[in-house]
Amino acid sequence: xxxxxxxxxxxxxxxxxxxxxxxxxxxxxxxxxxxxxxxxxxxxxxxxxxxxxxxxxxxxxxxxxxxxxxxxxxxxxxxxxxxxxxxxxxxxxxxxxxxxxxxxxxxxxxxxxxxxxxxxxxxxxxxxxxxxxxxxxxxxxxxxxxxxxxxxxxxxxxxxxxxxxxxxxxxxxxxxxxxxxxx
Amino acid sequence: xxxxxxxxxxxxxxxxxxxxxxxxxxxxxxxxxxxxxxxxxxxxxxxxxxxxxxxxxxxxxxxxxxxxxxxxxxxxxxxxxxxxxxxxxxxxxxxxxxxxxxxxxxxxxxxxxxxxxxxxxxxxxxxxxxxxxxxxxxxxxxxxxxx
Numbered sequence: 599x600x601x602x603x604x605x606x607x608x609x610x611x612x613x614x615x616x617x618x619x620x621x622x623x624x625x626x627x628x629x630x631x632x633x634x635x636x637x638x639x640x641x642x643x644x645x646x647x648x649x650x651x652x653x654x655x656x657x658x659x660x661x662x663x664x665x666x667x668x669x670x671x672x673x674x675x676x677x678x679x680x681x682x683x684x685x686x687x688x689x690x691x692x693x694x695x696x697x698x699x700x701x702x703x704x705x706x707x708x709x710x711x712x713x714x715x716x717x718x719x720x721x722x723x724x725x726x727x728x729x730x731x732x733x734x735x736x737x738x739x740x741x742x743x744x745x746x747x748x749x750x751x752x753x754x755x756x757x758x759x760x761x762x763x764x765x766x767x768x769x770x771x772x773x774x775x776x777x778x779x780x781x
Numbered sequence: 782x783x784x785x786x787x788x789x790x791x792x793x794x795x796x797x798x799x800x801x802x803x804x805x806x807x808x809x810x811x812x813x814x815x816x817x818x819x820x821x822x823x824x825x826x827x828x829x830x831x832x833x834x835x836x837x838x839x840x841x842x843x844x845x846x847x848x849x850x851x852x853x854x855x856x857x858x859x860x861x862x863x864x865x866x867x868x869x870x871x872x873x874x875x876x877x878x879x880x881x882x883x884x885x886x887x888x889x890x891x892x893x894x895x896x897x898x899x900x901x902x903x904x905x906x907x908x909x910x911x912x913x914x915x916x917x918x919x920x921x922x923x924x925x926x927x928x
Contacts, residue, residue: 601927614910616902622798626898638897638920695885701869704882708871750928
């Protein structure tokens with residue numbers, strides 16, 4: 599619960615930052631990697647689904663994405679609603695769970711519960727099983743590294759990254775030509 | 782005599798998604814890899830009970846084929862129960878625990894409505910925030926991790 603405290607306190611955001619120790623949102627939105635961003639319109643409808651994007655450029659050398667064009671898109675959306683997708687487009691670009699991915703989340707829940715009971719060895723079996731069922735879900739494979747006493751930026755992470763990072767089925771963001779977007 | 786066994790219901794929540802394991806202690810009969818639980822304990826833990834029409838919860842019933850594989854002499858067979866409801870089951874016999882998850886069709890169906898699934902979670906100060914309280918405004922939902 600306190601793990602994200604230093605990040606949140608340093609950023610001191612004006613928006614709510616909620617803590618999700620049990621992956622409630624991962625389950626509801628089928629999150630497979632972070633960071634991910636979803637746009638929700640005034641009526642509570644998803645109008646742009648999962649997209650791995652970044653607020654800064656500190657890891658750009660590693661993942662190759664620049665934050666600027668996406669931040670411009672968000673500003674334009676807030677200003678005039680542009681950039682929102684049609685319902686058809688959202689459905690085409692929204693990843694959906696499968697029987698296997700749901701079983702993986704269920705195995706992960708059992709692992710996390712066992713971990714909380716102090717049953718680390720048993721928990722490890724189910725983290726492993728969850729990872730085998732959903733190898734392209736880093737909320738499970740990378741997310742469980744620190745729980746299991748491993749370094750999520752260390753060798754275990756690079757072994758994981760060698761298989762390729764999970765990707766959402768979203769098209770690339772192209773830099774906007776609207777000069778007003780850079781205000 | 783049953784063995785103490787924990788069932789965690791990780792099913793779709795009727796209200797907003799909230800944290801907190803819904804764990805219930807039941808008494809199970811364990812035979813190798815099979816786990817059976819008395820029908821009345823399944824009902825109090827998970828809300829489902831066996832009627833003539835099938836396996837029912839509230840107004841919803843699932844037809845049951847080969848009833849004898851579900852209702853055994855030792856109670857409701859947990860693996861067959863999960864299979865009939867088409868729900869994923871993670872089980873650890875040695876640890877006497879199981880999680881009944883949510884099926885992919887339910888999750889997919891909700892996402893395909895495009896209505897953002899509601900949730901209620903605490904911030905660092907312990908104040909809870911609910912997504913649907915932001916209706917009327919645009920919301921950028923960002924998921925990050927403390928890795």
